[in-house]
Amino acid sequence: MAFFSKLKDRLFKSSSKLEEGLEAIVDEGGEEEQVEAPVEEVAAQPDAAIETVPEAKPDVVPEQAEEPAPTTATGPETAPEPEVAPAAPNPVSNQEPVEEAPEKPVTKPSLIGRMLGRTSPVTVTRRTVDDDMLEDLEDLMITSDMGVDTAMRVTANISASHFGKKLSVDEIKSVLASEVSRIMEPVAVPLPIYPKRPQVVLVVGVNGAGKTTTIGKLASQFTAAGKKVVIAAGDTFRAAAVEQLQIWGERAGVPVLTAPEGSDPASLAFDAMTKAEADGADLLMIDTAGRLQNRADLMEELAKIVRVIKKKDDTAPHNTLLVLDATTGQNALSQVETFQKLADVSGLVMTKLDGTAKGGVLVALADKFALPIHAIGVGEQIDDLAPFDPEDFAKALIGIRS
Numbered sequence: 001m002a003f004f005s006k007l008k009d010r011l012f013k014s015s016s017k018l019e020e021g022l023e024a025i026v027d028e029g030g031e032e033e034q035v036e037a038p039v040e041e042v043a044a045q046p047d048a049a050i051e052t053v054p055e056a057k058p059d060v061v062p063e064q065a066e067e068p069a070p071t072t073a074t075g076p077e078t079a080p081e082p083e084v085a086p087a088a089p090n091p092v093s094n095q096e097p098v099e100e101a102p103e104k105p106v107t108k109p110s111l112i113g114r115m116l117g118r119t120s121p122v123t124v125t126r127r128t129v130d131d132d133m134l135e136d137l138e139d140l141m142i143t144s145d146m147g148v149d150t151a152m153r154v155t156a157n158i159s160a161s162h163f164g165k166k167l168s169v170d171e172i173k174s175v176l177a178s179e180v181s182r183i184m185e186p187v188a189v190p191l192p193i194y195p196k197r198p199q200v201v202l203v204v205g206v207n208g209a210g211k212t213t214t215i216g217k218l219a220s221q222f223t224a225a226g227k228k229v230v231i232a233a234g235d236t237f238r239a240a241a242v243e244q245l246q247i248w249g250e251r252a253g254v255p256v257l258t259a260p261e262g263s264d265p266a267s268l269a270f271d272a273m274t275k276a277e278a279d280g281a282d283l284l285m286i287d288t289a290g291r292l293q294n295r296a297d298l299m300e301e302l303a304k305i306v307r308v309i310k311k312k313d314d315t316a317p318h319n320t321l322l323v324l325d326a327t328t329g330q331n332a333l334s335q336v337e338t339f340q341k342l343a344d345v346s347g348l349v350m351t352k353l354d355g356t357a358k359g360g361v362l363v364a365l366a367d368k369f370a371l372p373i374h375a376i377g378v379g380e381q382i383d384d385l386a387p388f389d390p391e392d393f394a395k396a397l398i399g400i401r402s
């Protein structure tokens with residue numbers, strides 16, 4: 001299954017919520033129309049002109065994601081220019097094992113049918129884009145966690161381009177998807193890789209957001225891409241967090257530096273820098289605590305880690321990744337605000353987009369903060385992290401099947 005199908009599969013909660021809402025909106029004030037559709041759409045009817053052919057099996061070659069272009073846009077000002085070529089991580093490989101396609105027969109019109117342009121009338125419900133309809137659409141976007149400002153802006157755009165026109169559910173979906181895609185396009189930026197070694201990636205976020213899992217997934221994918229990685233288990237206050245990181249380190253085949261419970265994370269970060277330098281590591285990923293209950297302490301802790309790292313390399317940390325949990329919905333917005341005050345956040349990773357009806361929050365985040373979204377998590381497995389693709393995301397969110 002290609003990653004896009006997997007994403008669509010897993011974002012089903014968001015898309016089904018939006019789909020149901022759109023169907024209700026169109027049904028409410030829409031009118032049925034008869035349109036001529038190609039005859040294949042009425043395949044259920046036995047027809048001598050329709051032949052049954054087996055569906056094509058997927059390619060035997062596993063799908064490979066296009067390597068995202070590296071960008072300088074997100075690099076810290078003091079950081080060296082990112083490498084131009086193989087740099088970019090494909091921190092996130094899209095290789096998927098090929099699955100057997102079911103032998104499902106599909107129908108297509110015969111040559112004669114096609115030559116004759118054979119069509120059949122089908123009923124489509126369309127609703128006129130008017131103020132009521134736009135209001136319903138705006139409400140639906142708000143309840144889908146896209147945020148009030150974003151919903152208003154998208155509605156205004158749809159009004160400007162489609163007011164007075166009649167649209168079916170599929171047509172609205174396509175308009176919405178291109179609006180969402182347009183908002184997301186500028187923030188779809190892969191994690192930049194710098195020639196500086198070690199590149200220090202500080203990972204921040206509240207407890208349970210998925211920091212450890214994301215570090216493990218990134219470490220594994222960077223290692224697979226030939227990069228040498230070291231991990232520092234900077235949440236020294238939670239033994240369980242350290243253990244979990246060690247498990248991920250083992251899975252990824254990457255050393256994990258730990259320190260005794262309750263010890264100073266900054267001192268661990270310093271030791272980790274020393275080891276990463278000595279090992280000639282390309283990347284050092286530092287996990288941090290996420291206790292927001294005591295914001296002042298956390299702020300001091302993060303500031304101290306940064307101070308100490310800078311003693312070794314004054315351009316570090318080169319990336320400060322904020323990991324957000326999609327299931328928290330609108331709360332993700334306040335987490336960004338908080339962490340921007342605590343640390344110099346350079347980019348986002350959104351986890352747990354699988355199985356949540358709150359995937360729309362990513363649109364609100366992009367619209368409000370314009371922070372780069374480097375990757376998204378759609379599961380707990382090592383390969384369930386993908387580069388952020390705005391078009392695929394928009395289609396998956398809105399429930400466009402192709």
Ligand SMILES: Nc1nc2c(ncn2[C@@H]2O[C@H](COP(=O)(O)OP(=O)(O)OP(=O)(O)O)[C@@H](O)[C@H]2O)c(=O)[nH]1
Binds near residue numbers: 207244
């Ligand atoms: N479904 C799903 N679960 C995820 C994803 N990312 C992380 N998780 C799960 O979320 C839970 C918390 O993840 P952690 O990586 O431990 O989160 P953390 O931010 O390191 O949390 P602390 O260790 O408490 O600081 C774990 O059960 C993970 O398996 C994802 O993309 N999808």
